[in-house]
Amino acid sequence: MSKKAKLYYFNGRGKMESIRWLMAAAGIEFEEVFLETREQYEALLKEGVLLYQQVPMVEMDGMKLVQSQAIMQYIAGKHDLHGKDLKERLLIDMYVGGTTDLMMVILPHPFLSPEDKLKHINIIEQKTKERYFPVYEKVLRDHGGNFLVGNRLSWADVQLIETILMVEEKCSNVLTSFPQLQKFKQRISEIPPIKAFLQPGSQRKPQPDDKYVATVRTVLQAYYKVNFN
Known part of the structure; x- marks a missing residue:
């Protein structure tokens, strides 16, 4: 029996959630080590396993992997979720880049004050409707298939469904103008x-x-700030 992948992160979404989604889509079983104290994080730093002193980290296939996009590229490539050729991989990476950008708009939300959260929801809704979702609506309409790229599920599809659900949690009617x-x-x-x-x-x-x-x-000794301009 192959060893389960092990995920090192907090007991929450953050930058690890897209990795969890992709692993689930690929059928990869995994267990998790939740960081709850500063001491746990410092122990990983002392071991030298966090290449850039950051999490997420995924331990799989005898490697300790860091950098979210690199981790997901590895999983997608290994499990046939990264296209059949170079052109398809390029399109997948482009579409994933867009959903990643939108996710990065959403991720700071829990760390904001109640007043700033209200402003932030408006920003999320505006950017979603005006910049990001029109792209995927057009891609699906022009492509005419069930998926964003080619004729099978890819990393881009997995991350888009995750993003749609993330936005809907903040703006429940966001898909009204996007039938595709x-x-x-x-x-x-x-x-x-x-x-x-x-x-x-x-x-x-x-x-x-x-x-x-x-x-x-507590663990990262860090605070999120959002530019509302």
Whole structure:
């Protein structure tokens, strides 16, 4: 029996959640080590396993992997989720780049004050509707298939469904003007490993709460700021 992958991160979403989604889509079993104290983090630093002194870190295939995009490129490539040729891989990487940019707009939200959270939701909604979702709506319409690239599930599809659900948690009616994305969401959500990951009791993490925020701040001794200009 092959050894399970091991994920080192907080007990919450953050930058590890997209890795969890991709592993679930690829059928990779994994266990998690949750960072809860500054001492745990410093121990990893002392071991020298955090190449850039950052998490997420994933231990798999005899390697300790860091940098979220590199980790996901490895998983996608190994499990046939990164296209059949160089052109498809390029498109997948472009579409993943867009959803990653939108996720980075959303990720600071739990760390903001109540007043700033209201402003931030407006920013999320505006950027989603004006910059990002129109791109994927057009790609799906022009491509005419069930997926963003080619005729099979890819990393880009997995990350887009994750992003759609993230935005809907903040702006429930965001898909009203995007019929192709509505169909995409329904279609991809029914793919067996994705459907399983969306069920209660899976390793998918809930929306970040105050405990998660406090733990991240304690472990990393860091604070998030958002530019509202």
